[in-house]
Amino acid sequence: MGITGLLPFLEKSSKRTNIKEFSGSVVAIDSYCWLHKGVFSCAEKLMMGQTTNAYVLYCMKYIDMLLKYKIKPILVFDGRRLPAKEHTEIKRRQTRQINRQKAIELIQMGQVAEGRNLLKRAIDITHEIALELIKHCQNENIDCIIAPYEADAQLAYLNISNIADVVITEDSDLTLFGCKKIFFKMDFNGNGVLIEQDRLHLAMNMRPEEFDMNKFRYICILSGCDYLPSLPGIGLAKARKFISRNTDHNIHRALTRIGSVLNMKSLVVTQEYRDAFILADITFKHQLVFCPLQRKQVRLSPPTTDITEDQLQYAGKELDPDLAFQLALGNCDPSTLKIVHNFNPDKIERKRKRDVEVGQTLTLIYISIWSTKYKLKTKNHILFSKNAINSSSTAKKELIMQRNVVNDENTPSELHNNPTIPCNKFSECQDSDENTILDMYNTSQDAKLISSSEEKVEEYLYLAGNNTSPELFKFRNPFVKRVSDLTTSPSVLFNGNSRRKGKNLMRIRRTIIDENIVESKYFSKQDDEKINVLDLKNTRIEGVDLKNTKCNIIPETSDSICDIRANHKPLETLSVVNHLENINSDKEFDDALLLGQNEYLTNTCEDVSKKSCNYSLTEVSHSTIDKDYILDKCLSLSSNMEVANDSINYENSLQNNLSECSSIKDQQISLHKKKIFKKRSSINLVKGVNSTTKRKQLHQSKQLSLVARQQSLLSMYGFQKKVCSHRIPQHTPTHSNTFQYVASPELIWRLGVRVAIEHTLR
């Protein structure tokens, strides 16, 4: 979403450049962008609940590039869901669900590659996924911060308060939050598109003195944003026209005149829309963010007196101070608020102290934002260092400010009312007035500000002139992808056009690789046939530590398989063990969700063994319609937990589940008795029954949903279930249940090896 079409709209305010222009600076990164792209390469592994660090390595490639240019990266992550965004969240969940549904249909129709592509689109970046990157970065002394709510607002805060000089993202929303410098579309070479706030007026077709951030924000909200859909027929261009012509400073009142100003007679502006508009505006202006220097949650800009408490809550609700800090550090899962990690920046600092020589220019960028030694730079420093890359003379011109030390003589209330504190209160330089953080919300710009912005324009041009080939981009929209760009981009000038060729080659090869993925990533010889045991000690699935989980590729045993077709290739067995005892979930919220799932499972999937066992596995062989349904249900168990966030939605989905599932119940039971395993896509539904304590049951339910997902995926990939000879009866739940999945003939053909998977529940 974001603001549809905003980036092309801002063409005139943007320029192509390289991130090395910011050498010596601090950069805040919207980690979601990198994670989302990185997860693409290992989407299937993540869905199977397997451990993978492929996406972490992908992100580190960007970070290493930044470090190479002597840039300090700060990774920013999304936090809790904002009430204001609930509508768009529901929409996204629906599209994810639809994608998953389509993917399953495609795979079952035999179009595996297409289906898998769709499955990738259905993946969601959880905190658990992000935490792997966070942990890795913390080990490498790379700063991470988790926003109380949206990363966008947090990034803007870091930029506005001068903690970060520029923000790297793909999301156009950042401009709305008042960021000064945003770097879009950065590639591994550091090439990208820079948009500066000081140049926004160019795209708005306004003179600098006419332009202010209020107008810009109004235009974007009118055109439709995440917090408020647009009025029918209003896009960026119409919104700009209206705001340019409007003279009324009271936007709530002014909105009634849209229809007449734009000659759109049929346009009606309701009271609800105008109120929602104000609410959206507040959410952009005053969203809750975390200040790493004060170590507390603050508002992006200080709320004015005309804003009610209710309106503020809409833009984020404050957490308990300690919990807020833990959330910012990443120790806390934003959706459950459960502690999942134990990073403590103060402990690590003592260790780091020896390595860092304070006082040297370059060490400045290596000090953590969480450190008491952290120093805030001024704009001057940035400008100088920008012009003198690799120059040590910047040290002289460097103007630094001491960080606010927590438990200082300053009272918290003083700090709270002034988010500009990192800059103003502790400034030791004369030009600090120019650094006033929230200039962007001033409706009138004074002479001083205009002159300073003019200086910057000069600076800008100077840099542009120094650029290796600025004329290449001068008259082009950098957001429009052109084939010719591939050959003329500065990064490619040195490489000839080899990159383009490479890219095309990749495209051709891609389909072939996709076919091989099944082989190499799941069940293959792992490139080295001698490696038979994959230790998964550090696997984390669904927040559960599977410390004792092991995947073994073991040779064929006499009783392990009886394949229909004689196949000369050796059989390999992959064994997956799920342990149920290592689960500790104490959060009521979590429990409530699990209870919901549990009820759903008990109510809808009853079978003959109901009374006697703690849990059981139900074999379900079924017609195509039911197969679709159940597979989807298995896959969406985790997303049901999200759905439950919204009570109405949850009830609806539960209702649907009940009615749909009960229709297949009878069939299930009869098929269970017959024990039919002929069909290729057999699936297990896992069921919890009220016989042990509620808590234990809930935990099992959680664990079992994972099991169900793994199993359904197995069948999706062409494994058929088979009962092992050493299977222990269901009535003794403390013992293990082992199931064997045998690769279907088609799968064997595709893999080139006979494979079976053993799945053990303990």
Added chain:
DNA sequence: ACAGATACGTCTC
């Protein structure tokens, strides 16, 4: 010229 619906890509080499 603009708004909105639709389709498709993001990675790995």
Added chain:
DNA sequence: CGTATCTGT
């Protein structure tokens, strides 16, 4: 999340 493209006003 984005871009590219088509269609209707």
